[in-house]
Amino acid sequence: MASNSTSGVGKTILVTGGSGFVAAEVLNAFLSRGYNVRTTVRNDHSADKVKKSHSKYIKQLSFAIVKDVQIPGGHDEAVKGVDGVVHTASPFLLQVEDNERDLLLPAIKGTTEVLASVQKYAPNVKRVVVTSSFASLVDISKGGRPGHVYSEKDWNPTTYEVAANKDTNGAVTYCASKAFAEKAAWDYVKEHKPQFDVTTVCPPMVYGPSGSVVTDLDHLNTSAADIYRLMNGSCKEVPETSFFAWVDVRDVGEVHARAYESPEAAGQRYLAASGRYTYQKVCDIIRKDFPERRNLVPEGTPNAPFPDVYGIDNSKVKKELGVEFRSLETSIHDMAVQFIEIEKATGKA
Template sequence: MSSTTATKSGAGKTVLITGGSGYVAAEVLNAFLSRGYNVRTTVRSEASAEKINKSHSKYIDQLSFVIVKDLQTPGGFDEAVKGVDGVIHTASPFFLQVENNERDLIKPAINGTLEVLKSVQKNNPDVKRVVITSSFASIVDIFQGGRPGYTYTEKDWNPTTYEMAASQETPGAISYCAAKTFAEKAAFDFVKENKPNFDITTICPPMIYGPGATDLKHLNTSAADIYRLINGSEKTVPETNFFSFADVRDVGEVHARAYESLEAAGQRYLCASSGYTYQQVADIIRKDFPEKRDLCPEGTPNAPYPDVYKVDNSKVKKDLGMEFRPLQTTIHDMVAQFIAIEKA
C-alpha cells in the first residue's frame, strides 16, 4: 500500500462522512482520520455514535456526530454539511428482502443521494468535491450471467429499467442493484442540471470482504457471507454469483484518494481487486486455518477458475495509484479476526 496516509494531508480540514456506522464507512473513516482530517459523521442514534467512538478511539478528538434518522427527509443534511470542506456519501440502504421494491429500495437510494447534494448546494459553497459510494451493481448486467469473454469497465451501466426494478415480481437482489444504478445516475444528472460549485466522483466496488467484525451475533452481509464457511453452517461450497471482490480497507483508501485527486473530478471508478470464487475462499481457509478444516466445506480443491467475465481496474490504478490486496490476504485477515472474536 502507498504511504500517502503518512503525510497528514487533511490537517485542519473537515469532511462529512454519511452513514458512519457502516462496514465500508468504518474504513473510509480510517482513511480520512489517519490523514489528519477532522471527520463529522451522520448516524441514526447516539448508540451508533458511541460504537464509532469505541472502534476509532485513537481518533476521538477528530470525530464529531450529527444524528440524521432518515436519509430521505428533505433538508435532513442541511446542518450536517455546514462548515465542512468536503462530503463523502456512503449511507445507503442494503436489504435484499423487502416488502416493496420501489418504496424500500429504489426511492431511499435515489432520494438519500439527492438530499445530500441539495443540502451541499444550498448550504455550503465551499465544498468542491463530493465522493459517493456506488457499487459494481450499477455496472454489471445481471441478465448476462457469467458472460464469458467480457470485461467490465466504468463505461458499463446496469441496464435494468425503472419499471422492471419497481415491479413486485422482480427479486429484491435485482431491484437493489438497479437502485444503486438509479442513485448514481441521479447524482451525475444533478450536477449536469444544477451546475453546483462541487463536482462528484463515484466509487463502484463489487463484493467487499476483509476485517471489520466486532461481534459474531450482528454480522454485516459481507462478514456473514464468509463466516458461514467456518462455523459449520454450510455443508457445500456455495455457488458464486458475483465474480469480483475488493478488500474493505482498499475501498476506504480509494474514497480518500478520490477526494484528494484533481483528476478524479466527474469520474466513476470500478474499485476491484480481482475475480474470485467461493471455492478459492474455501481453499484459503482450509490451508491457512487447519483448526477450521472440519467446519469449512471442501468442494473441489484448486478447481480451475471458471470462464466468466473479468473486471478492469486499470483506471483506478492509473488515476489514483491504487494497489489492491489479493484474495488470500483479505480472507486470511478476515478469518483470523473471526477466530480471535470466538476465542474472546
C-alpha cells in the same frame, strides 16, 4: 499503501452513514490523514459504536444525527462548515416488501438530498465522493457473461419499471437502485451546476476484516456473515458464486480518500475492484491457512479452475489514483483471524 499523513490537517470531511462496514474504513482513511471527520448516524447508539471503533482518533471525530437519509433538508445541519463530503449511506437489503418504497427511493433521494444540502449550505465543498457499486455496472440478466470485461464504461441496463415491479427479485432491484442513485448524482450536477464536482466509487463484493468493533458473531454485516458461514460449520457445501468480483474493505476506504484528494478524479467513475474470486477459492484459503478448521470448512473441489465468466478491468483506478489492491489470500486470512479472535473473546471458541 501509505497515505499522506498530514494532507487533511485543518479540514473537515462529512462521511454519511458512518456506522457502515465500508464507512468504517473511509473514516480510517481520512482520520489517518489528519482530517477532522463529521459523520452521520441514525442514533446515539450508532455514534457510540463508532467512537469505540475509532477511539484513537476521538479528538478528530464529531457526529450528526440523521434519522432518514431521504428527508428533504435532513442533511442541512450536517453539511455546514465542511470542506468535502463522502456519501456512503444507502440501504443494503435484498428482502423488502415494496421495491420502490424500500429500495429505489431511499437510494435515489438519499443521494440527491445530500447533494441539495451541500449546494445550499456548504459553499466550501468542491468535491463530493459518492459510494456507488459494481451493481450499477453489472447486467444481471447476462449471468456469468463469458468473454465480457466489465469496466467503468458499463451501466446496469435494468429499467425503473422492471426494478419497481413487485414481482422483480430483490437482488435485481437492489442492483438497479445503485445504478439509479449514481445516475441521479450525475444528473444533479448537470442540472443544478453546483459549486462542487462529483466522483463515484463502484466496489463489488467487499470483504476484509471489520473496522468496527464486533462483539456478536450472530449479527455480522452481510459481507462478514458471507465468509464466516464458510468456517463455522454452518455451510456444508461450497456455495455457488453469483458475483465474481471482489475488493478488500481497507482498499475501498483508501480509494475514497484518493478520489477526494485527486484533482484528476473530478467527474470520474472508478471501478474499485481487486479482481475475481469464487467461494471455492475462499474455502481453499481458509483450509490451507487454518488447518485446525478443516473439518468445519466445505472442501468442494480444491483448486478447481476458475469458471469461464466475465473479467474485471481495474486499470483506471490503479493508474489514475495509484491504488494497489490487497490479494484475496490476504483479505480472507485477515478476516478469519478476526473471527477467531472474536470467538475467543466471546467464549465461542
